[in-house]
Amino acid sequence: MSKNYYDPADLRKFGEITEWSEELGNKFFDYYGKVFEEGALSAREKSLIALAVSHVVKCPYCIDAYTKDGLQRGITKEEMMEAVHAGAAIESGATLVHGVQMMNKYKKLSM
Amino acid sequence: MTIKSLKARKDDLSSPKNQLKFLSNGIFQNGGLPTFKDKISQTGNFPLKPKKLEILQLNLGYMCNQVCSHCHVDAGPDRKEIMTRETMEQCLEVIKNTGAHTLDLTGGAPEMNPNFRWFVEEASKAGIKDFIVRSNLTIILANKKYHDLPEFFKKHNVHVVSSLPFYKREKTDKQRGSGVFDKSIKALQMLNSVGYAQEGTGLKLDLVYNPSGAFLPTDQQAMEHDFKVALKEDFNIDFDNLFAITNLPISRFLEYLIASENYEDYMYALVDAYNPAAVENVMCTNTISISWDGWLYDCDFNQMLELKVDSKVQHISAYNEDLLNDRNIIISQHCYGCTAGAGSSCQGSVA
Numbered sequence: 001m002s003k004n005y006y007d008p009a010d011l012r013k014f015g016e017i018t019e020w021s022e023e024l025g026n027k028f029f030d031y032y033g034k035v036f037e038e039g040a041l042s043a044r045e046k047s048l049i050a051l052a053v054s055h056v057v058k059c060p061y062c063i064d065a066y067t068k069d070g071l072q073r074g075i076t077k078e079e080m081m082e083a084v085h086a087g088a089a090i091e092s093g094a095t096l097v098h099g100v101q102m103m104n105k106y107k108k109l110s111m
Numbered sequence: 112m113t114i115k116s117l118k119a120r121k122d123d124l125s126s127p128k129n130q131l132k133f134l135s136n137g138i139f140q141n142g143g144l145p146t147f148k149d150k151i152s153q154t155g156n157f158p159l160k161p162k163k164l165e166i167l168q169l170n171l172g173y174m175c176n177q178v179c180s181h182c183h184v185d186a187g188p189d190r191k192e193i194m195t196r197e198t199m200e201q202c203l204e205v206i207k208n209t210g211a212h213t214l215d216l217t218g219g220a221p222e223m224n225p226n227f228r229w230f231v232e233e234a235s236k237a238g239i240k241d242f243i244v245r246s247n248l249t250i251i252l253a254n255k256k257y258h259d260l261p262e263f264f265k266k267h268n269v270h271v272v273s274s275l276p277f278y279k280r281e282k283t284d285k286q287r288g289s290g291v292f293d294k295s296i297k298a299l300q301m302l303n304s305v306g307y308a309q310e311g312t313g314l315k316l317d318l319v320y321n322p323s324g325a326f327l328p329t330d331q332q333a334m335e336h337d338f339k340v341a342l343k344e345d346f347n348i349d350f351d352n353l354f355a356i357t358n359l360p361i362s363r364f365l366e367y368l369i370a371s372e373n374y375e376d377y378m379y380a381l382v383d384a385y386n387p388a389a390v391e392n393v394m395c396t397n398t399i400s401i402s403w404d405g406w407l408y409d410c411d412f413n414q415m416l417e418l419k420v421d422s423k424v425q426h427i428s429a430y431n432e433d434l435l436n437d438r439n440i441i442i443s444q445h446c447y448g449c450t451a452g453a454g455s456s457c458q459g460s461v462a
Contacts, residue, residue: 012379072329074337
């Protein structure tokens with residue numbers, strides 16, 4: 001067993017999760033595949049959303065996978081970085097909007 | 112950016128034997144990945160046999176004005192191997208009698224062969240339905256003597272197939288060299304202005320896209336759409352079809368994969384994307400590739416690996432289409448490059 005929590009080679013073993021729970025695993029991969037098909041949003045747009053979310057959930061496997069997916073789709077590095085910023089802005093906004101809670105509490109407790 | 116061919120650098124990988132050895136060792140030896148032979152055996156495709164011959168592909172020489180970092184030919188200005196007029200004459204005899212409907216000239220930069228124009232003039236008289244010249248575009252602007260190539264192509268109704276790795280400058284220049292993008296754009300505009308890819312002219316201009324890095328091409332149609340919109344908007348350029356071609360792990364691209372530590376991941380990606388439907392239509396089943404010195408191969412890649420056809424007939428001087436069509440196609444692990452995803456050939460996707 002590896003001494004590191006993350007091994008890049010584990011990404012290609014992702015499908016193996018099905019071996020220990022076939023029904024749930026298959027359902028997940030069917031769902032996953034369906035989500036990224038062309039729909040009301042293009043597969044290209046979904047790839048950029050996936051890249052942004054990958055950063056927000058801090059998943060190194062997902063970052064590798066969707067950087068490569070973006071390259072394959074001809075997505076530029078500028079588009080990729082803007083997507084990461086969109087994710088980062090929501091994440092920092094989510095922190096900062098709690099500042100209102102802090103302000104409310106502060107005001108309530110203060111004379 | 113590589114400035115010299117592997118051959119000129121005397122790199123170990125300039126030897127096809129070393130490349131084939133590398134492609135059979137490691138992950139393909141320790142059971143990590145199945146060999147191509149094992150893989151196609153599972154779907155009943157071994158031995159791989161030719162179907163009807165459709166394409167004769169002639170490599171007029173490895174000399175090129177560019178030194179692209181992904182080049183499977185290891186072409187460049189320092190390569191002196193070019194087809195002689197004598198071999199061309201032997202090719203012309205074959206072209207006159209072949210059952211193939213397409214003649215496909217490649218290189219290097221085929222236009223740099225001193226007998227190129229004579230050969231095109233002669234070959235165009237043979238009544239071949241589709242006459243392709245694979246042009247790297249920049250050659251048209253490389254020297255005054257090439258400036259009239261668009262007119263020359265038009266005169267002989269040549270179907271021009273040109274490489275343009277991407278519709279943006281940065282990626283193109285990174286793969287093909289600084290300034291290549293601007294020159295390619297100018298050359299495409301010249302081809303458009305003599306009538307290429309313009310309605311009613313019948314002059315065909317296709318582009319070849321290949322990824323600029325260790326990743327596979329995506330859907331050819333989606334890519335074609337992006338290329339068309341971008342080239343029209345930014346440069347008012349028209350073209351007919353886009354061929355998405357996978358980089359095969361040989362020669363300079365193999366060197367890049369190894370040096371950038373992408374080799375294993377790339378091979379896993381190719382094997383994961385293996386598509387039996389692509390095997391059915393893989394280009395070696397309808398093509399014969401002829402080298403600058405007249406030897407016969409299953410494809411341009413096998414040519415670069417010096418894997419001559421497995422047939423009694425191995426040279427253009429003894430060409431016999433019936434005998435050749437009865438051969439077994441020679442395969443190795445590089446073949447995974449043509450069977451991944453939608454498949455890949457000199458005519459783009461196959462599945």
